[in-house]
Amino acid sequence: MFVFLAWMMQLSAVFIGLVCHAAEPPASQWSSDEHRNLTLRQHRTCVENEQYLHQGLCCLNCQAGTFVKKECERDQEQGTCLSCEYGQTYTAHSNGMKRCLPCTHCRQDEFETSPCTTTADTRCQCKQGTFCIPDQACEVCKRCAKCKSGEEEVKKCTPISNTVCRKRDPSTETPPANPPPTPASPTSIVIPVIVSLLILCLLIGLSVWWFISRRRSCKTPWSKSSCDSSEIVKIPIDESGATAEERQNNQNAGLEGEESRPESRPLLQESGITKPSSPLEDEDRGLGDSLPNTTSSSQTSLSALPTAASAGNTPHQSPSACRLLPEMDDPLRHRLLPLQGSEKSLRKSFDLFDEYLDVRIHNKFFRMIGVSDNHIRIAENGAPADKVYELLKNWMQRQGLKADINDLLEALLGMDQRRSAECIASAAIRKGYYKHADSP
Structure with missing residues (x-):
């Protein structure tokens, strides 16, 4: 009996121990520090403008004038930083970038006020x-x-x-005061009078000499014919004895000679009776006259034009011609909804912007949607074929879940680029990336 009670007490103790052990929480929830640290890293936020996130670690920024060559391996430490190339690249602030920004080169209509250093960009001035x-x-x-x-x-x-x-x-205008008349000196009056009298006397003398010599030449025998001929010219035509037919022929010949005179037109031109030219326009009030390649800001809607491609368009000057769907009156009549997921449909449509967006308004368009000038410069230094895709990808990363192709199309419409917007929307629907909101 005593043995049975001892055995029952041991069995009860074992059962109570098992129950207590089962009630304790798992050891991994309380003792696994690494698991807890990993969870915290995935949701942590680093200090802006001082740290950057790398694989769950908050690495300290590199100083201005340098860039990150290798990220840190421990939290709150600085990785390997390398200096920018003087005169070629720079970083103006502490950063976590993997390369420096390229220096700006002044345009031909500017001059350099300060050169580019590792910590400051070039400064240019008009x-x-x-x-x-x-x-x-x-x-x-x-x-x-x-x-x-x-x-x-x-x-x-x-x-x-x-x-x-x-x-x-x-x-407030004061008329210019007339200068007081200066008394003319006797010398200034006498000299012009004397010169005028001398010229008049010379002309009179030449006239008298010519008249006398003319009369003498007429009295000489060998010049008698010339004098007679001059008198014959003075005889009236009616008394010359010519017939009415001869007079009519002479009159017609005279009229034809006047009409066909080649110098009649130059005489009109030299007479001073010319059409007054329109006055020149006022000076340009600051709008500038050195824009050799500005693009027309307005585009005709493709819904009212033939769908044939224009033969004069080139990829580098004008957007590619597009073909609208026959059943589509206006591709922009409703908002576009993605058919392959928001991000996938948007990424696939980036190539359509590269194809139909006029290259001459690229920078203006990207500034309008919020892309910074530094990112535009970096994209221009890369491959030209990837410029539009890289800048749109940068815009999508900044927008996050709010990124929507309809915002890009509205930006084009705001720039009066309706033709490009219709081409992009029509191509996106035709390729199956998007559909209209009212479509089934």
């Missing part, structure tokens, strides 16, 4: 007589305006601002 407003996208320096007649200059033109003019107040 040449004298031109300006460029810093807050606006400035592709070329614009010519300074000149004030019109009736205006006065309030502020002179500077490299960063245009001339400021305002209308002149008529009440």
